[in-house]
Amino acid sequence: MDSTSGGATAPGPNSGEPCPSAATAGSSSASQPQQQPEGSSPPAPPSRYESQKRRDWNTFLQYIKNHKPPLTLARCSGAHVIEFLKYLDPFGKTKVHITGCPYFGHPNPPAPCSCPLKQAWGSLDALIGRLRAAYEENGGLPESNPFGARAVRIYLREVREGQAKARGIPYEKKKKRKRPNVAVSVASVSVKAAAGGSNSGGGEESGGGGDSSAAATSAAAAAATTTV
Numbered sequence: 001m002d003s004t005s006g007g008a009t010a011p012g013p014n015s016g017e018p019c020p021s022a023a024t025a026g027s028s029s030a031s032q033p034q035q036q037p038e039g040s041s042p043p044a045p046p047s048r049y050e051s052q053k054r055r056d057w058n059t060f061l062q063y064i065k066n067h068k069p070p071l072t073l074a075r076c077s078g079a080h081v082i083e084f085l086k087y088l089d090p091f092g093k094t095k096v097h098i099t100g101c102p103y104f105g106h107p108n109p110p111a112p113c114s115c116p117l118k119q120a121w122g123s124l125d126a127l128i129g130r131l132r133a134a135y136e137e138n139g140g141l142p143e144s145n146p147f148g149a150r151a152v153r154i155y156l157r158e159v160r161e162g163q164a165k166a167r168g169i170p171y172e173k174k175k176k177r178k179r180p181n182v183a184v185s186v187a188s189v190s191v192k193a194a195a196g197g198s199n200s201g202g203g204e205e206s207g208g209g210g211d212s213s214a215a216a217t218s219a220a221a222a223a224a225t226t227t228v
Contacts, residue, residue: 049130052130053130053131053133053134054134056127056130056131056134057130057131057134057138060084060131061073063084063087064076064080067080073140076146077146077149078146078149078150078151078152079151080146081128081131081146081147081149081151081152082151082152082155085119085124085127085128085155088119088124088127089116089118089119090116090117090118091119092117092118092119092120092123093117093120094117094118094119094120094123094163094167095109095113095115095116095117095167096115096116096117096118096162096163096166096167097109097113097115097166097167098115098116098166101113101115103115104165104166105165105166105167105168106168107167107168107169118163120163121156121159121160121163124156124159125156125160128147128152128156131147132145132147132148135147
């Protein structure tokens with residue numbers, strides 16, 4: 001029989017065509033994942049705060065992209081930020097009673113009402129903080145940051161006061177804790193120790209010991225007075 005009449009024959013070793021085994025070996029080696037070098041650790045996932053900040057920033061960029069008239073980030077002002085906060089209000093989950101509602105100022109209304117849901121003041125305040133940081137992280141200058149504008153701060157304060165009256169839940173400012181005066185306590189301990197040393201001097205060196213202990217006592221008292 002003629003060799004050409006038969007089926008496909010395997011290529012010879014000198015024919016220049018790849019062998020099936022070589023192709024299979026090449027594909028299997030390419031499919032294997034590359035191993036990371038020893039000592040290198042995978043990058044840590046972003047924190048919850050960073051993830052939320054990125055989502056908030058993308059939401060604001062999408063908002064100004066769809067803004068009418070068209071708006072760019074460089075032209076954003078505090079007024080545009082306030083518009084954005086008002087745009088988010090219908091997506092809130094906090095019941096804010098209107099003036100004519102019988103539950104106005106009631107912290108725990110006994111029955112449901114038709115008052116609108118809005119964004120809570122705390123959520124808006126935290127949102128502005130994240131956007132303010134994201135603006136500067138993306139190349140914005142602190143002095144031109146629209147999220148830190150005075151108009152935005154005034155708006156947030158008005159929202160806080162209005163929701164406090166409507167919901168009957170006052171927002172109290174956090175009081176700064178006074179640091180204990182540790183230096184005075186240490187100085188008083190030094191005075192007591194010096195006084196104790198003067199009483200235990202005794203005997204032959206009572207004269208010189210008394211003078212030195214009195215000097216130590218007066219020095220410690222002076223240090224306590226200066227610290228206060």
